[in-house]
Amino acid sequence: MKFCAFVILLSFFSLSTFSKSITLSRGEDAVLQNFSELILQKAYQKIGIELKVIHVPIARSLVLANNGIIDGDVSRISKIENQYGNLIKIPVPINHIDIRMFTYNKKLLEKKNNINGFYRMGCVRGLILVEKISTTMKVDCYKVNGHKEGINMLNKNRIDVLLLPLTIGAYFKSVDSKFSTSHYSESLGREPLFHYLHKKHHKLVPKLTLILQQMNIDIYEKTYRDSLKETLSPDGN
Incomplete structure (x- = not known):
């Protein structure tokens, strides 16, 4: 036993x-x-x-x-x-990852390479490629902890543009009725x-x-x- x-x-x-x-x-x-x-x-x-x-x-x-x-x-x-x-x-x-600029003001997309400090830009904390892009653009980013938080700020006009991965922007466009009317730029940076x-x-x-x-x-x-x-x-x- x-x-x-x-x-x-x-x-x-x-x-x-x-x-x-x-x-x-x-x-x-x-x-x-x-x-x-x-x-x-x-x-x-x-x-x-x-x-x-x-x-x-x-x-x-x-x-x-x-x-x-x-x-x-x-x-x-x-x-x-x-x-x-x-x-x-x-x-x-x-x-x-393919970073785009999302905004409700389509005119801002025409100035994506020389956007000045007057415009308020949102970036998600921890997205390394977004940090690199904002540094190249010489624009200070308002840091948020998540994509949803950034989209809420854009929806409430607390920022003018938001840098997001295209896939994530696509998802929130499909579930957020207001954000579905936003515009996005050509690719600002794409990396594996x-x-x-x-x-x-x-x-x-x-x-x-x-x-x-x-x-x-x-x-x-x-x-x-x-x-x-x-x-x-x-x-x-």
């Missing part, structure tokens, strides 16, 4: 030992990350790891990942590892997004790299992007 109990206990311990999970973070209203998360769910499943994702403010996500409180960040632009030294980039792009892991999981990097290289991500992405086309008209309305 004792031997049987030992075997059962050993079996349970073995299952627990090989049952692995990874917890990642992403922006709490960053629907852009839905596609990245979809790709990673498939990738981690292929290597037998359960993927859990928590939603937090965008800037906080990087801090949690870098400090090792969670295991990594779903996806970010390249070179953030220069600032967040504990993060390792999986060197296969899994998504992309990469998955980042804390360095304590460095042994997973080769496995994930190989799996992601073998996945036909472009086909997944085309299907996903096509679903957004009805939301966005070609003239930026």
Whole structure:
């Protein structure tokens, strides 16, 4: 009887030992990350790891990942590892970010490259590409903690323009009746997004790299992007 109990206990311990999970973070209203998360769910499943994702403010996500409180960040632009030294980039792009300027004043879009300090610009805290673009434009941004907060400020005329990823703008245009009438600019900057892991999981990097290289991500992405086309008209309305 004792031997049987030992075997059962050993079996349970073995299952627990090989049952692995990874917890990642992403922006709490960053629907852009839905596609990245979809790709990673498939990738981690292929290597037998359960993927859990928590939603937090965008800037906080990087801090949690870098400090090792969670295991990594779903996806970010390249070179953030220069600032967040504990993060390792999986060197296969899994998504992309395309920043646009959203506004209710279409005339402002004609001056996107020389917009002056008179106009009030909103930026979401933690979006590194947005910070780079606003610096290039030499315009101080009013920082907000999330996309929804920024859109609310634009709707209430507290800012004149808002820098957003196109995918996120498309989503809010489909669910916010006022914001659906906003206009958006041509691309101000477009970069691929990469998955980042804390360095304590460095042994997973080769496995994930190989799996992601073998996945036909472009086909997944085309299907996903096509679903957004009805939301966005070609003239930026």
